[in-house]
Amino acid sequence: MAIPEEFPISRRGLLAGGAVSVAAVSAAGSPDARAAVEKAPSRPPTARVAFHVNNTAHELELDTRTTLLDALREHLRLTGTKKGCDHGQCGACTVIVDGRRINSCLSLAVMHDGDKITTIEGLGLPGNLHPMQQAFVEHDGYQCGYCTPGQICSAVAVLEEIKAGIPSHVTADLSDPPSVTRPELRERMSGNICRCGAYSNIVDAIVDVAGVKA
């Protein structure tokens, strides 16, 4: 008999449950048995969601509580995206959805129907790295590497945000388009915490990819 792993059952509970199920089988069809079936613990609600991850279509039936982060890691086994805080406070879970970076830990997977999601695996893999991944390697933009996938996804999106003219807290004049400067990059990357403190090398890597003197 398979025990659903989300319901921890003690040996004593299991024996008692077994006895009840034997009784239920022998009384099959009686009104009592039907009532017993209805009272059985119901499974948590699920919902279907279809989205593209790194250009591959996926369709999943998920417990509605599943975050996008857990769907990627636990269901699609894309473990490049990391769980740091699970509360939007560290940026380790940053992925790019329809061209915008978000914290995948603070977003329900079922809310992403039809979306195009890019994770660190989708930016590039060993042997075929994205320029940002390559630059992080060259500039030593990490130490332990735990925050790195989030940093890189964020960095790729940051350069697009500057190109799109989105202002930041340090943009001096709201009527001028922002440019790639070190203060701009530091401010825009503030949602990605690095406990190893690789910040200055991370900024060097981004400046390198942006191809500017900053």
Next chain:
Amino acid sequence: MKSFTYERVDTPAAATAAFARTPGARFIAGGTNLLDLMKLEIETPGHLIDVSRIGLDRIEPTSDGGIRIGAMVRNTDLAADAQIRRDYGLVSRALVAGASGQLRNKATTAGNLLQRTRCPYFYDTNQPCNKRKPGSGCAAIGGFSRIHAIVGASDACIATHPSDMAVAMQALDAAVETIDTAGKTRRIALADFYRAPANTPHLETVLAPGELITAVTLPKPVGGTHIYHKVRDRASYAFALISVGAVVQRDGRGHVAIGGVGYKPWRIKAADAELPRGAKAATAALLAGAKTTHENAYKLPLVERTLASVLAQAKG
């Protein structure tokens, strides 16, 4: 997290109808505050109504020369909008001073107004908190109260409202537009939108259950210099200890709202009138009757000094 059923709707009317059908339901927009609180079981809705795709994502002119911001406009898009940057720079400035790039990409105009307090005892389910559990007490009163309110608080709750955007909206005389479960629409001045904590700190706004925010409107541009000055424990990605949002005209007149001091962005019309006389006079009017604890008394001089710096900056 408690389990819940989920549905996505595609119009505002479908959203309020879904609410009327399902007791215990909540709307979810960007999810950056609600999902966070659901993980901690501070919020436990049995049903979620996804309103992120109901439209309401446009920024358009109003007939009186002002602007209407759809409830689902993302914080990033609002901050970057050309007209907002030109005519309502205070809104852009306040938005980019808040949260992170990732969060602003998800957070919506309505969700931002309705985000809940960052009082640490509200987040710690082992502590008494009248806002989380009515009648259980307030751990912040007599506890660590460094980030708490100095005006408008009650004996039941001294929490502050954490939004930066709301401070800008208040200084600019914003109004909130809604539709309720009976299909009735109304317009609420932001000044009347948040409820004082009194004995019921769990009731935070005047919205009825199932009443959906459809837009936030701003009156026609007032010109002037727009400055948002946020003081926090680190230079980025932190909530305000206090903040000053101001529009200052050449002759020294202006509008000012203060964040981090009360249950709502703090705006006193009499203080606006004092602005030409300087920060000391205006702060005295703004924070008259303030009640501080030994841990948050620093906010009184901090508001005055920050306002002084804002007024000096406006003079150029």
